[in-house]
Amino acid sequence: MIQLVSFYIFASIVIASAAMVIFARNPVHSVLWLIVAFFNAAGLMVLIGAEFIAMLLVIVYVGAVAVLFLFVVMMLDIDFAELRAGFVKNVPLGLLLAVVLAPELVLGIGAYQAGAVTLGTPEAGAATVSAAVPNIEAIGGLLYSKYVFMFETAGLILLVAMVGAIVLTHRKSHGTRGQSISSQVQRRPEDATRNVNQPVGQGIEL
């Protein structure tokens, strides 16, 4: 009963907020609706018993990715008139996309109704995990034994992507003076101040 009610609440909020992502006029509102959608999707994952994935979804997407989205979108200077002008220009492209996507959707639903695809593995048969094992241990057990190469490859790809991003954005800046942190830390009061007993009526050598 509670599961059913919460499923319908989560699911309808996910769909409604996903629609609002598209319909919201203001990009910042769009990102916020996207966050609501992520959050409720995590709720759905909890309902099917994948609490680890749910927490990862919240930590990675809501906690990090969406914050950076918001960070960027908030700094945009939005001109609504220009946005609407772009709409007319991009209508043909949008229609083309819709034409491509519609058959895929129909095909997808048809394939789903025809039954699931059985994914083969080299050792034949999908890996099975008993339901009593906690989520994290089950995923860890599989990732670090059976799928260790795929896991390492994913890590390597991420590393390459990270190095790529740094290489693309890192520029030697000319004409700016950087800070020397160690000299700031080592600075002592004696280096910066001087006690003088100045006689009255005389100027001071600075």
Next chain:
Amino acid sequence: MTSFFQTLGMSYEAAWFTATIAGILLIALPLMLAVALIIYAERKLWAAFALRRGPNVVGPFGVLQSFADGLKVFLQETIIPSASNRGLFLIAPIITFTVALMAWAVIPFADGVVLSNINVGLLYILAISSLGVYGVVIAGWASNSKYPFYSAMRAAAQMISYEVSIGFILICIVLWAGTFNVGGIVEGQRGHIFGFINAYAFNPLLFPIAIMFLISSMAETARAPFDLTEAESELVAGYQTEYSSMAFALFWLGEYANVLLMCALNAILFWGGYLPPVDWAPLYAVPGIIWFLAKILLMFFVFAWVKATVPRYRYDQLMRLGWKIFLPISLFWVFLVSGYLMFTGHFA
């Protein structure tokens, strides 16, 4: 508690529902009271550090000062700037406040006394604390004003930076405890050192990260010396600049609820949570919640002490500390701790 409601003749689901609601109220209401008293305690502490008297007019020793402040704020007019984004402007303090309460769901107050005993408790806390930034960021943007916006940008960058090292520190603890369950982590500390000291912090390998976690938790709650989001000499009052009345009070309450949460986390992860400091039978006569509250208050004293004595960091120093010092050290510590545990056959 569910079984108690079942004995009253409810079905299991109705009993579970009532028990959960009752549990939420049992945590949230005392927490609000605790926040009011802790604000008073902190003002008294700062006063003592600065050789002042602090609040001493309302009630005996000024204990009722926070309630008087609350009443005053409640009676003030709520001002919504005309250029602000009205809906988001009002939602932002609600988000901050709600998120500050949510994480308490998985905190064990005594052996088995926890609202939700889930396997991914620590991840849940990490997830919820990463949501806290939204209240500040939305408030800064919706105010449509310069200073709050700067503050929001700073808050976003600051909280993301320190969450990374907090994540690595939590991994060290999880490796040692072997579980993500918060209660399990507390139990893992029973007799951790020489079989009778109940705390991870006295472990030489974990003590440095206990210090790092303390500093990171101050940065995560944007408290002095890391309170750059509301640095009054630069940003007026940061993201709170345009807020008045109850909306402002909600930020205030949420901030202190977060501080208490971080104190509780410090106590749970490194100082044995609800366990007495030493594994000695007579000490268990004192209920676990007393030990837990005592540890929270001790951590809070440290927080207040730091806020009263340490000058504010510069923004670039804050970022440097987070990314260039804490991140490499905590990453290295994950390697060190897992290596040690592997070497000593902890995982066998």
